Amino acid sequence: MGINNLLKFMKPYVESVHIKKYAGKRVGIDAYSWLHKGAYSCSMEVCLDMEGDKKTRFLQYFMHRIGMLRHYKITPVVVFDGGSIPCKAATEDGRHRKRKTNRDLAMEKLKEGDTDAASELFQRAVNITPQMAHQLIQILRSENVEFVVAPYEADAQLAYLASLETEKGGIVAIISEDSDLLAYNCPAVVFKMDRYGKGEEIILKNAINVAGRKPSFMYFDRELFTGMCILAGCDFLPSVPGIGIVKAYNLVAKYRNLDRVLSVLKLEKGQVVPEDYPTAFRQALAVFQHARVYDAASKKLKPLNPLTPELLQGDNGDLDFLGPDLSPSIAVAIAEGNLNPCTMEAFNHFPQSGYKHSLSYPDSARQLSTQEATGSMQEGCFTVVSCHKTVKKRIRGDMPLDGIKSSSEGEHMTVISEEVLHESETSALKKLGFPFRNEAFVQKEPAPLRSTPNIPSNNPFKKRKIDDEVQLNEAMSTAEQASEVTEVEKPEIFTATQKSEESIDSKLIKPKGKRIGEKLLKQSNPKHVSSKVCSILNFFSRV
DNA sequence: GCAGCGTTAATAT
DNA sequence: TTAACGCTGC
Secondary structure, eight states: OOSTTHHHHTGGGEEEEEGGGGTTSEEEEEHHHHHHHHHGGGHHHHHTTBOSGGGGHHHHHHHHHHHHHHHTTOEEEEEEOOOOOGGGHHHHHHHHHHHHHHHHHHHHHHHHTOHHHHHHHHHHHOOOOHHHHHHHHHHHHHTTOEEEEOSSOHHHHHHHHHHSOGGGTOOSEEEOSOTHHHHTTOSEEEESOOTTSEEEEEEGGGTBTOOSSSSOBTTOOHHHHHHHHHHHOOSSSOOOTTOOHHHHHHHHHHHOOHHHHHHHHHHHHGGGSOTTHHHHHHHHHHHHHHOEEEETTTTEEEESSOOOHHHHHGGGGOOGGGOOOOOHHHHHHHHTTSEETTTTEEOOOOOOOSOOOOOOHHHHHHHHHHHHHHOOSOTTEEEEOSOOHHHHHHHHTSSOOTTOOOBTTOOOOOOBOGGGSOHHHHHHHHHTTOOBHHHHHHHHOOOOOOOOOOOOOSSSSOOOOOOSHHHHHHHHHHHHHHHHHHHSOOOOOEEEETTOTTSOOEEEOOOOOOOOTTTSSOTTOHHHHHHHHHHHHHHHHHO
């Protein structure tokens, strides 16, 4: 993730800091990095989409850190990834394949009964889904934590916020693990921040155009710095074989002009430089400089930096490599966390699961340790049947909970949805004694279920692909069902812990629909994309 | 000196 | 997943 070896190369500019230096300021958070770290503590539960309190640990991890920032009087602004842009498709596919391989291996180990090896592999297979991000968003809403879902890259959105004044919603620094932020020219990035707020910071203006330290960026400007990052290899474009961060730096420092660097590269490396490298390079540069971001003031998308006449004229003004433009209504719905940017489906509002309201930082820290000490809060869970809107509101916390009928005989169960597993995996897990969702329904609640499509996807809102019109139509029809579901009252099944009177410890269990999350928008063919995106947009403007 | 590869440790509790 | 380290070949 990020720029190859950039952080190592920038070591002389790294300073140890404590996040409290930003007391009274607004600080941006790259949600993906904390979601991912948080998911380590429940990787198997996340990978197998199991139900249960343990799975919500990633939420606790996240909110603990939010609490810590608030403790130091920092205003956190959480930024989520949206869809992925075309030139990142190769990177995304590679990651997806690796995760799948690890998950398959983990399942094998699990079948063999080697749970240690399995959990290690599950950790490498962890993937943050839009549903997980949405769960977090609901908690952020209830805790009044500011957030925004980027139309595409969270990094670009963070860079945009960093360019705004505080009064206009700007942020002064960013907490992340992704070195891409430096390529986006973010002014201050805190990496490797621990749970106490200690981290390592790079402030770009201490490097660019400043003499003294080595490597010196004395005659660099922001564009040259970004160019150096791309040459070294980034998520959008792998580096030319034989070129790493050091050679990239030397080329840029020597020629101080990116076009010249590309010419020299071709001269020196010849055939090794792919035919379309200069074009791909310029597109990558354009992404870092002009990525589409959400502008909260105008409530629509805009480029990170104003588009240049060259960009508007070149390639017939086709800017789809930045990710397709989105209509303002779609952009707002995505930014505010109401529309899944991968599937373009409305998120179904369902109560947060098993997550206890976060408290102030020291309190929440204490609470976490108390939970560990007492073993679990999972005993004596109950199941709420036939929930209607009013009950849902109550469980969400919008209304008091009194009067809800509950069946107290149910015990807490870890439930796995069979749809995400192969048949052999299912039977192996059953042998190991894991209960499954469907079984849970059969055993406990034969109540009718209306399915809402719940689409597993691979990144926190990433992956957009569609194979053909048929699948697009499938997406449309399931999305149509989803919008019906949000409007029509119908029986649904909830589980909630018995101790949840004042909390939001409840969960809507819903069967899974078709797996279309990875089939929206074919990235490899931008022209293909336009017509389909267009029909998606038309569809949603109707909704 | 550098890129690039493989190995290992750490991520979280 | 990545960072860090050591080794190897150019």
